[in-house]
Amino acid sequence: MFDFVQMLVSGIASGSAYALMGLAMVIIYKTSKIPNFAQGEMALAPSFFAYMLIDSYHLPFYIACILTFGFSVFLGCMIEIIVLRKAQKSNVLGMIIITIGLEMILLGFVSWKFGAEPKSMPFPISPYDSIPMKDLIKGTDLIIGTLELFTFTIALILMIIIFLFFKFTKFGIAMKATQQNQVIARAMGINTRRIQMMTWAISSFVGCIAGLLVSSITLHPYMMWDPMLKGFSAAVLGGMASLPGSIIGAYIIGILESLFGGYISIEFKSVVSLMIIVVVLCIKPSGLFARHYIKKV
Amino acid sequence: MSFFKVENISISFGGVKALNEIAFEVNKGEIFSIIGPNGSGKTTLFNCISGIYKPTNGKILFNESNIMGKNPHNIAKLGIARTFQNIELFPYMNTMENLMIGRHIYMKTGIFRAAFMLGRKSFAAKEESFHREKVEEIMELLDLQSFRNRFVGGLPYGVQKRIELGRALALEPKILLLDEPCAGMTSDEKEDMIFLVQDILEILGVTILLIEHDMKVVMDISNRILAINFGSPIVIGKPQVVQNHPEVLKAYLGEE
Numbered sequence: 001m002f003d004f005v006q007m008l009v010s011g012i013a014s015g016s017a018y019a020l021m022g023l024a025m026v027i028i029y030k031t032s033k034i035p036n037f038a039q040g041e042m043a044l045a046p047s048f049f050a051y052m053l054i055d056s057y058h059l060p061f062y063i064a065c066i067l068t069f070g071f072s073v074f075l076g077c078m079i080e081i082i083v084l085r086k087a088q089k090s091n092v093l094g095m096i097i098i099t100i101g102l103e104m105i106l107l108g109f110v111s112w113k114f115g116a117e118p119k120s121m122p123f124p125i126s127p128y129d130s131i132p133m134k135d136l137i138k139g140t141d142l143i144i145g146t147l148e149l150f151t152f153t154i155a156l157i158l159m160i161i162i163f164l165f166f167k168f169t170k171f172g173i174a175m176k177a178t179q180q181n182q183v184i185a186r187a188m189g190i191n192t193r194r195i196q197m198m199t200w201a202i203s204s205f206v207g208c209i210a211g212l213l214v215s216s217i218t219l220h221p222y223m224m225w226d227p228m229l230k231g232f233s234a235a236v237l238g239g240m241a242s243l244p245g246s247i248i249g250a251y252i253i254g255i256l257e258s259l260f261g262g263y264i265s266i267e268f269k270s271v272v273s274l275m276i277i278v279v280v281l282c283i284k285p286s287g288l289f290a291r292h293y294i295k296k297v
Numbered sequence: 298m299s300f301f302k303v304e305n306i307s308i309s310f311g312g313v314k315a316l317n318e319i320a321f322e323v324n325k326g327e328i329f330s331i332i333g334p335n336g337s338g339k340t341t342l343f344n345c346i347s348g349i350y351k352p353t354n355g356k357i358l359f360n361e362s363n364i365m366g367k368n369p370h371n372i373a374k375l376g377i378a379r380t381f382q383n384i385e386l387f388p389y390m391n392t393m394e395n396l397m398i399g400r401h402i403y404m405k406t407g408i409f410r411a412a413f414m415l416g417r418k419s420f421a422a423k424e425e426s427f428h429r430e431k432v433e434e435i436m437e438l439l440d441l442q443s444f445r446n447r448f449v450g451g452l453p454y455g456v457q458k459r460i461e462l463g464r465a466l467a468l469e470p471k472i473l474l475l476d477e478p479c480a481g482m483t484s485d486e487k488e489d490m491i492f493l494v495q496d497i498l499e500i501l502g503v504t505i506l507l508i509e510h511d512m513k514v515v516m517d518i519s520n521r522i523l524a525i526n527f528g529s530p531i532v533i534g535k536p537q538v539v540q541n542h543p544e545v546l547k548a549y550l551g552e553e
């Protein structure tokens with residue numbers, strides 16, 4: 001029982017990082033219809049940017065974080081303006097290739113600038129801090145990692161902000177309109193180009209938070225591959241166009257993966273997410289939470 | 298001083314001239330109709346006016362300033378709104394939300410349900426209720442109140458057409474482009490729509506450009522008509538003149 005709860009907790013923590021990566025992908029997918037394979041590296045670059053600020057420029061952690069948020073927003077806007085806006089006439093496959101290209105460029109740049117060996121981010125909470133929970137469940141001494149709790153809390157807050165933003169602000173609603181029918185949104189006076197740009201900015205920001213959270217455990221050029229893959233899996237699981245769907249998908253993957261690792265095999269832990277996807281897509285090809293809208297022809 | 302004027306615009310698609318030197322002028326407060334056989338370029342003309350297509354030459358003057366080449370959202374902000382030949386609504390939104398999108402250009406804070414978050418007296422809350430009232434007025438005019446909270450997807454065709462019209466009106470346009478507002482309607486719905494169009498002109502003072510295939514409707518409500526065929530203008534004039542013009546008769550009879 002004790003082991004089970006412990007695994008659940010760590011599954012929820014890693015699920016939180018996946019959820020943020022999944023959200024970041026879905027936000028872009030909904031407005032641009034592009035699965036953004038550069039998402040992981042768009043989170044990687046800001047993490048290393050923060051590391052550089054702290055390590056080379058000796059800025060305090062929190063100030064470095066705030067500057068990094070700004071950097072991630074800037075990066076998102078730039079990628080949209082310089083690359084994707086120009087390429088908009090190309091088809092979806094072309095766009096996918098472009099995002100893969102971007103991914104390699106960012107990865108190459110980070111590897112070249114910082115080297116491949118792991119670094120350690122001077123994160124204020126270390127992976128070894130923990131909060132003992134005596135008798136939370138009768139007769140057990142559950143130990144919750146402070147970092148796990150922190151990751152979960154930050155992810156939760158961010159999700160709530162995103163939800164409120166999309167539901168209640170002028171920009172969020174304009175974004176919904178753009179997602180549903182871009183031509184008409186434009187005819188209604190919505191500057192859809194600006195919406196696209198801000199979509200990339202927001203997504204990049206969400207990814208950046210995920211990157212920073214992951215970097216607290218490990219900081220090296222390939223650190224985002226796993227979270228990115230799981231986030232993408234979660235997004236697909238959720239139907240690719242559903243924000244809550246991708247979050248639920250991410251927690252399903254995080255928890256199942258953790259349980260699988262604990263009870264069956266640590267080596268094959270990472271395979272779980274892909275197995276889940278294969279199974280789900282066989283049973284329900286549109287994902288668990290896709291809304292179906294069949295256009296009359 | 299002309300209100301709205303199109304000067305010799307042309308556009309081609311892959312070598313085919315969809316519009317060829319189209320020119321006309323619209324007076325404030327009239328219903329100006331565009332007729333022509335299928336594929337003659339009527340919708341293309343609307344797409345050029347609303348900025349979705351960019352004509353290769355010519356000018357489109359609205360209150361004496363050239364709007365050709367501007368982006369659709371800027372043209373909408375200037376006061377030119379439209380509906381579409383095939384209903385184009387936001388499928389995952391209800392009627393109210395669809396119409397509220399039309400208020401987008403007037404929103405400053407745009408924090409919705411602000412009353413619940415920021416308090417009833419806040420600027421955001423007042424702004425929201427102002428826009429809601431505007432939308433309610435439009436819904437009343439178009440008799441849409443009972444569909445307020447219904448998702449638009451499953452509503453009857455005629456109702457969807459009215460919602461689209463309402464969304465365009467929510468922009469408080471000076472010019473309204475209506476692309477076949479009666480298409481696919483029953484004769485009762487058609488009659489209602491004609492009255493509505495006339496109301497919009499009289500009550501809201503909106504100038505109307507209309508594309509319509511039903512000749513009887515067109516002849517009844519238009520002040521003036523432009524007939525085009527294969528993208529080229531045939532004749533502009535009062536309904537009686539256009540109706541009896543030999544080339545118009547030929548274009549229509551030739552089609553059937």
Ligand SMILES: Nc1ncnc2c1ncn2[C@@H]1O[C@H](COP(=O)(O)OP(=O)(O)OP(=O)(O)O)[C@@H](O)[C@H]1O
Binds near residue numbers: 333334335337339341
């Ligand atoms: N985006 C486009 N790409 C290629 N050809 C186009 C495009 N838009 C319009 N056309 C062509 O321009 C011509 C005019 O089309 P348009 O839709 O304007 O006709 P219409 O007068 O509105 O016809 P209908 O009465 O059937 O609505 C057609 O031959 C059409 O195929």
Ligand SMILES: [Mg+2]
Binds near residue numbers: 340
């Ligand atoms: Mg047409």
